Amino acid sequence: MYIILSIVILAADMVTKYFVQRKMEPYDSIPVIKNIFHITYVQNTGAAFSILKGxxxxxxxxxxxxxLIIIFIMIKYPIKExxxxxAMAMVLGxxxxxxxxRLRYGYVVDFLDFRIWPVFNIADCAIVVGTLILAYLITFRAEPGSLQSKNRR
Incomplete structure (x- = not known):
């Protein structure tokens, strides 16, 4: 079931990147809400915030x-929560x-530009949200090996 979510995230990411590359040149920017949100085509050779470029x-x-780790965990340990x-499906997708x-182009296609934050894409959103959920679960689980909230018994 979770693999379907990963595939949906992957498909949304790839389709949006395809249209950005097809319709725009690098560094072109289309205002959606002027000075707030733009579609800006950036070729990012680094990671978040373009750190470690190249x-x-x-x-x-x-x-x-x-x-590979996520796929192994999802296969080896049935996910009950x-x-x-x-969260794992989001990070995987x-x-x-x-x-x-990175393998096709040598860079990541970024295009969501909120002007006060570095340009990012749908894959980045899924990774960040999935990681935040995982961090919450790890931080607030009741006991090792359990992903139940401390308030639930």
Whole structure:
């Protein structure tokens, strides 16, 4: 079931990137809400906030490792908590989306531009939200091996 969410995230990411690349040149920007939200085509050779620019092999390797770990966990350990499965599926779909870009182009296609934040994409959103959910679950679970809230018994 969770793999379907990963595929949906991956498909949304790839389709939006395809249209941005097809209709725009790098650094073109289309205001959706002027000075607030633009579609801006950026070719990011780094990670979040363009850190470590040009380290394509490093980021591709990290993405492959994360992808393999998540797939292993999802196969080896049946996920009982729905929110955990959703979070892992989000990270998986996003990691694969950006990995495909790195392997195909040597950069990640970013285009969501809120002007006060670095430009990002749907895969980035899925990775960040999924990671935040995982961090919450790890921080507030009742006991090791359990993903139940401290307030639930």
């Amino acid at each position: 380290k394509i092999f490093f980021f591709a390797a990290v993405s492959v490792i994360i992808t 729905k929110i955990l499965g959703i 996003g990691a694969v989306g950006n990995l495909i870009d």
